[in-house]
């Protein structure tokens with residue numbers, strides 16, 4: 001089982017939250033350096049070129065994907081490619097006044113990146129509508145009967161919003177993004193390429209087979225690949241002779257409790273709880289309580305990968321462990337609940 005820190009906070013940090021200096025140094029800076037996601041890159045290339053030709057700001061962009069697939073990286077790349085300033089705001093903590101002060105300080109073409117935009121308060125989202133559409137801010141002056149609303153012109157900026165849950169955005173808000181980009185989980189070959197490039201940047205001597213061993217266990221997620229590379233490198237330095245061979249990589253992954261599919265002790269706990277405690281079907285709240293986990297971490301960080309892997313289905317009657325999950329986690333197939341509720 002995993003020997004590293006797998007507390008909720010650390011897991012959420014690993015998969016969802018702002019990166020540390022190590023990751024920062026590995027961020028690709030141009031569309032060309034951004035690996036995979038060909039469709040998304042092509043879409044962006046076209047819009048960026050068209051905006052540049054017109055001499056206008058890029059339309060507002062919504063980036064959608066599970067955590068760690070490159071939304072923040074792409075937002076920065078957009079700003080690099082159009083050579084404008086990059087400003088970042090954290091959605092959930094923003095208030096109307098923050099919107100006013102942030103937007104009134106932007107220059108033409110600037111990128112304003114708002115992460116976790118689905119968690120922004122409703123009235124704060126709404127205060128963005130006139131800014132996104134007409135580049136104006138409605139300011140309330142005074143209080144009571146004497147109050148008035150004045151309009152403040154702002155620069156033609158580009159809002160880049162990132163979300164793991166597009167469905168939680170209000171329709172009118174979502175519609176104000178002219179460009180919507182979905183990032184998919186990466187194929188192991190794409191991740192292997194990133195591991196190769198990052199190993200070179202970090203001066204890690206790594207074998208091809210070791211690269212692939214790490215790539216296969218990265219859950220299709222670049223952030224996890226970077227994390228695994230860092231952990232396995234440390235292991236190789238302490239236990240091996242510094243060269244990251246296939247054998248050392250496999251040994252390190254086993255030491256860190258990461259299985260063939262990149263699942264760790266927390267994933268095993270999830271399925272053990274779902275299958276043993278709830279007979280294979282449970283609601284999110286019940287699971288969160290049983291696992292002592294945050295509901296959001298479960299639904300936004302863990303489950304999208306289980307669904308993609310065919311281990312879990314979301315049904316009106318709750319989360320259901322599939323045949324494949326019973327088989328993979330060694331429970332007798334045929335004892336799970338019907339998918340029909």
Ligand code: ADP
Pocket residue numbers: 015016019023024026027028033034035036037065066067068069070071072073074162194222223226
């Ligand atoms: P998100 O904002 O979707 O959670 P990030 O943009 O923070 O994800 O990406 C996490 C890390 O993964 C980044 O620090 C970057 O180094 C790496 N990364 C993401 N996408 C790519 C990519 N397409 N090519 C290379 N590295 C990537």
